[in-house]
Amino acid sequence: MELNAISIGFVVFTIFTLGGGIGVVTTRNLFQGTIWLMVSLFGVAGYFVLLSAPFLAAVQILVYIGAIAILITFAVMLTRSVTRIKTRYIRLVPSLLASLALFLILLLGVTMPIFGGVSPEHAPATVASTRDLGAALVDENGYVVPFLLASVLLTGAMIGAIFIARDDTA
Amino acid sequence: MVPLWMYLAVAAALFSLGVFGALSRRNAVAVLMSVELMLNAVNINLVAFWRYSETSTDLLLNGYAFTAFVLIVAAAEAAVGLAIIITVYRNRRSVIPEEAAALKG
Numbered sequence: 703m704e705l706n707a708i709s710i711g712f713v714v715f716t717i718f719t720l721g722g723g724i725g726v727v728t729t730r731n732l733f734q735g736t737i738w739l740m741v742s743l744f745g746v747a748g749y750f751v752l753l754s755a756p757f758l759a760a761v762q763i764l765v766y767i768g769a770i771a772i773l774i775t776f777a778v779m780l781t782r783s784v785t786r787i788k789t790r791y792i793r794l795v796p797s798l799l800a801s802l803a804l805f806l807i808l809l810l811g812v813t814m815p816i817f818g819g820v821s822p823e824h825a826p827a828t829v830a831s832t833r834d835l836g837a838a839l840v841d842e843n844g845y846v847v848p849f850l851l852a853s854v855l856l857t858g859a860m861i862g863a864i865f866i867a868r869d870d871t872a
Numbered sequence: 873m874v875p876l877w878m879y880l881a882v883a884a885a886l887f888s889l890g891v892f893g894a895l896s897r898r899n900a901v902a903v904l905m906s907v908e909l910m911l912n913a914v915n916i917n918l919v920a921f922w923r924y925s926e927t928s929t930d931l932l933l934n935g936y937a938f939t940a941f942v943l944i945v946a947a948a949e950a951a952v953g954l955a956i957i958i959t960v961y962r963n964r965r966s967v968i969p970e971e972a973a974a975l976k977g
Contacts, residue, residue: 859948
């Protein structure tokens with residue numbers, strides 16, 4: 703791995719992503735946890751830029767950092783959970799062992815060719831653009847049915863969330 | 873250029889962090905945040921495989937489009953999940969998943 707802009711960006715975004723992830727699962731104060739979550743999601747958006755998917759990076763920042771992280775912050779404040787829960791973890795040791803074992807298995811799987819196939823060193827030079835994605839989303843041979851189903855899902859989720867969280871006494 | 877396996881290794885680490893958080897945290901909001909970490913690890917994998925496959929040159933956008941749909945489903949999941957957590961908190965004054973056991977046989 704030679705030293706260039708992409709390699710440096712990869713290292714920086716790895717620090718963002720994994721550091722934020724560690725912050726999310728270890729912090730005692732959940733409000734700080736949402737800040738760590740934003741850091742981690744920002745690192746993932748950086749990966750999308752490195753992988754030449756700038757549209758996904760923009761959507762990642764708008765939807766995840768702009769909407770989901772703010773929603774989680776609201777939930778943390780509404781439930782005021784910081785003061786009531788004394789311990790952070792249950793089943794700490796079994797969870798730690800299980801996730802470590804999972805990580806080692808996954809790492810073995812992606813570094814060693816035990817499942818066959820070769821891991822490519824270089825990506826193809828040309829790549830589909832955001833314009834191609836937009837055309838494919840409304841193409842009848844592309845993704846128009848999942849695209850419409852996603853709209854229905856979002857409407858259903860919105861109505862359902864309002865209905866579930868509504869205060870019946872008010 | 874960064875080889876493909878490095879993206880996969882980072883995604884594996886992020887997914888394992890999410891698994892650890894989802895299994896061990898006591899707070900339901902923290903569990904939901906860990907689930908978001910796992911979804912993001914999956915998204916890194918999808919985009920990396922799409923970018924490094926030869927078919928990404930000729931307008932096959934399966935990985936790209938699938939990542940967009942995962943983002944949509946994650947947004948819906950977060951909204952409904954947080955609504956459920958807030959309702960449980962209102963009824964039981966608790967955000968510990970084990971204490972929401974009214975349906976336990």
